[in-house]
Amino acid sequence: QKEVEQNSGPLSVPEGAIASLNCTYSDRGSQSFFWYRQYSGKSPELIMFIYSNGDKEDGRFTAQLNKASQYVSLLIRDSQPSDSATYLCAVLPQGTYKYIFGTGTRLKVLA
């Protein structure tokens, strides 16, 4: 069973702080990793994707991938109340078309 695990939260951080969201995956052959944000009642929207080990930065967001330890994380700098949402981690195992999602981490940014 290929799995993607996330802490369901809620993760509460004060406004302006760094929020750190983590995700582990079981399929060592996975090659593609994605972070989505989902507001209540809305569809998932892509924040970042990462394919290589290391960090990838886009504005206030940084994705970190460590294939040896099989985890991927998302850092949100200068967190804003508008960042309050559920963050979904998705993994695409190599050689498949089946994107596998974690159950998501609910983030609350406190004003």
Next chain:
Amino acid sequence: NAGVTQTPKFQVLKTGQSMTLQCAQDMNHNSMYWYRQDPGMGLRLIYYSASEGTTDKGEVPNGYNVSRLNKREFSLRLESAAPSQTSVYFCASSEPGRLHNSPLHFGNGTRLTVT
């Protein structure tokens, strides 16, 4: 540029009724997907179509059928709805790459209630 369009947005069915959820994408993507999302369960793959003319089962295919009508359209059919199929349904598309597939692009979802 609409992206991925799903219809209807909301639907209420009685147990045993049938219906088809429609999905169309205008991004020229080869792969299309149907997911369902339930509280605490995350997004679970029902069926997918890697390319036009092919369909495959995902994690939770029982009670559903799909049709890849053409490259743009991928429909999901419930032949005899059951209360367990009450959920939010998302259609998505992506483009396979030589090394990496593109991210999934999602439609706005269909909220289905079966009574």
